[in-house]
Amino acid sequence: MNAESFVFRINDKSYKAEPGQTILQASGDTYIPNVCYHEQLGPIQTCDTCLVEVDGELIRACATEVRPGMQVRTDTKLVKNAQEEAMSRILENHELYCTVCDNNNGNCKVHNTTEFLELDHQKYEFKEKPYEKDMTHPFYRYDPDQCILCGRCVEACQDLQVNETLSIDWSREHPRVIWDQDVPIDESSCVSCGHCVTVCPCNALMEKSMIGEAGYLTGTFADVLEPMIDLTKEVEPGYRDIFKISEIEASMRDSRIKKTKTVCTYCGVGCSFEVWTKGRHILKVEPNEEAPVNGVSTCVKGKWGWDFVNSQERLTKPLIRQGDEFVEATWDEAMNYIAHHLGSVKEQFGPDSIGYIASSKCSNEENFIFQKFARAVMGTNNVDNCARYCQTPASKALLRTVGYGGDSGTIQDIQSAGLVIIIGANTAESHPVLATRIKRAHKLHGQKLIVSDLRTNEMAERADIHLHPKHSTDLIWLNAVTKYIIDQGWEAREYIQQRVNGYDEFVQSLQKYTLEFAEEMTGISKETLIQVATMIHESDSTCILWAMGVTQHKGGTDTSTAICNLQLVTGNFGKPGTGAYPLRGHNNVQGACDFGTQPNVFPGYESVEDDEIRGRYERAWGVELPKHTGYNNHEMVDAIMEGKIKAMYLFGEDMALVDANANLVDEAFSKLQFFIVQDVFFSRTARYADVILPAAPSLEKDGTFTNTERRIQRFYQVFEPMGDSKPDWEIIQMVANAMGANWNYKHPSEIMDEASVLAPLFAGVSYERLEGWNSQVWPVQLDGTDTPLLYQDSFNFPDGKAKLFPVDWTPPHAYDQQYDLHINNGRLLEHFHEGNMTYQSEGLKHKAPRAWLEVSPELAIERGISDGAIVRLTSPEGSVKLPVLVTNRVKGNELYLPMNTDSRNEAINFLTSSDHDQVTDTPNYKETAVSMEVLSYDGELPLPKSNHRIDTQRNPQIGVRVEDKWNRPDFVQVAEVVRREEV
């Protein structure tokens, strides 16, 4: 027994409790009924069904901490009466028509609690409330008549998602949940994250995709639902008997509602949840408290954005280019065609004349066998993935300084840090669920937040300090803050002495980064920089998070390195609540790199040029492997232009849109002699293909992804692949076999087994250990022990010490004077990447139908334009044309263009240049300048009123404000009523 834990009693039985635990939490095998309580939300105290007796008094088990020796009773008449009173009050607000309710799936909390309490009839008659159902939102509805006013949704919106839209207006005669200042849901600040719907303990908030679909009777008899409910009520022999019938109906649903665990593919956070399906219809996405990263949290895309799976636009047959069209082919025809053409390029021009682009959206196993195919079957290291476009600089910086190319800890560390610094990352939109943890810690637990960003994004709005440096100057203020900390003697001296190399040389390198220099170069005042340094100094633990705002620069690797240096100097590695966190953009950026689709390393970041390591792979695969680092994808484009690369095989990547300087990439693809593109949709890249192979998305296959935390999680097949499409690993195997490989993988688990044997980083990874909600955070030892927090004992270098790596500022790409506006770009909450998946969803399109250009109010006045104006932006590389949204999220001459579009006229990469990070070749997407030509001065607003950015005002408060309920003149505490009735 833990030294601090103690014993207490429930109904004469002893239980163990930890200090701070509530009665409900420590109640073990004694079930205490509860409705509003939710483990992830904590006590809400609105439902009163958890009342128990202690010392003759009724108290709430959810909110009362256990004391040593406490005697709790749940079996007395007093408790029974209180629970009955509480439940009766709930049912006054909720009509029980379970058998014809779509939420009757065995997990309805109101149903189950009513049944447990053996409540048989309504004590207080159910009365309809004077409100209509709100059906305005495309994805969910609110039915005030079914709402029991428990406040879970409010708690989730206010303090878990922290979007602060929902509240209960307790002051009305008939309280209800309201959105913002009581506007229709669709016109509110709701970001459609789905938290409220997920935590609703009944059917008041429900996914529209469930309505009329989940139950046997709800759809079949939808027209006569009302009379059927009436009839049920008239003849009902009491709830207990009715519940038996509804339970029969609920269990009948088991066989037709399939529940499959999957991992979200919309960003690197790695949310996992169940997908509930009926045939190919998605009933809903159901998160679960057991999910290791997100618990019950989701964002708009993860909760609702899966319609693309059933899109008519899916590729369902192999296509072969014939003249000026693609013609459908069988798999055999496609494979023969590939064997002939790819084979002849290899034969004629050698193995290095072919390039291989892997996908950071596809699984670890698919990336593993793809690099194996390139190396072992085709004999080249010319293999890379799209991490090159985003986070390779961050990985490189981590490898320089601390030794592992991944986040130092997990989401637990980020939420428990005393201070979080976000640099160049729009976390609330790009990594929404991770952002919720920071917003919650900041709102409720005193976590400090510093944001450095050109835009006043949501995190910047919430920050204690928002830094707005001149673009591309983050390294300067980082170095200046580091120098100031050292000058003040605030460095972690002992930590540095014991665990860090290169300190003196590093201090020397900071000489020029004085506060004055930083103020001049970045535009951030000295005072603010001192504030930042002081906040870091005063914080017991600091996490720094960054993304493309840092990496996509000519000095991207160096700025990432400056972040790591700062963290080392302040001792912020290797302790809970500390570390450096490059936030991975795609679901499997981390995994694609981990599993070897990079030109210089095998899986687990082991050099291809190391004879011993290469020998290990040669022995395992029985072939001789290429000895030298291959081309990365930037170099591949150059090599095509130079005639060195003649053919390419690319899967799961729309390189023609996502690589910088799209015009150049277009030209390069046109030069290829042979080009295989493998995708779920007919992408822009596919237009250049000779063969297009139809792939199956994550919901149609098994596999694993590795999220930004280095966490490996399994996803399971929900549907059969559509048409003749196939999982990527099967296709890669077919292509490999067509080229003579003779592989016979029957399931991705066999591929993972092979990877775990070959790469020491994943030694103990196996599908059995990853079953269900289980996950493993690499490095994983042979016995399965994983490593959620890195560097606790040593850094990943031979002597176990970290390295301070001096870095200097690289000025950004220079433009002629005529390009007078800086254009920034990034993600939107509602869409993913080029949008080929999310624009397939009517609901997402309803919320955000298209891309737009953000212009500051100052610039709008200067150029005489307003919302809806159409402008043409021109850079030396090309031009685009877009409608304008005037917003103070951007300042002065800085523009913002969301990257989520596949339109030739709107895509940012027709403006970006081919310039790149000096170290990793990552394009400098964030250093682009343009000139603006006004085509019309006003026009239609590019965003509809249904978008949360338009004319909405949040309604922040802490939780549901249950005190307001208790202070109502007509409110009497349950305990009081029960006592009164006793007398």
Place this chain on the structure above:
Amino acid sequence: MANPITRINRKVPTEAEIRAQEMERLAEGAAKSHPGLLMFMDIVQEMYEAGYLEIVQGMVKNREKVLPYAFDFIKVSGMPIVMKNVISGLQFLGTLEPQKVQRTMNAVSHGLNKSLDVDMDGENKGFFDLLKMMKDQDVNRSITMLLTFLKSMGQHLGNSQQEVNREMNQDKQDIMDEM
């Protein structure tokens, strides 16, 4: 050299091809489960000949109109009351303890048989004869039972609906526990 092209020549299957595919799938399925299917077809044929199928067809085809009428009919005809009473009756039976019911029923049947044997044309019993019979242990037991019945029934006639439900459930539970 590859120009970007967007035209996809999708081989759209003809009506006939789709039909042929469907037929093939159907035949496969039928072959797999032919014994059940044959019996099912026989039943369907019988139903057709009896005219049932037409009724069902009419109801299903016009369900949007029929269903609301059906529910109206159920309401107007007092069906809910019938249903409720049937359920109440069943619930009532559920609250009786089977062994005791068995003993009582056995007693009632004996009493009835015996009473049927009484010679109706025989001599009438006088008032004192009747009083004397009260002393008889067996008669006394029957009368005590009837009086207890009246007493307890009277007690519970004043119950609220909620108490009724609670008690019925409690009784049910007690009996289940004893069994």
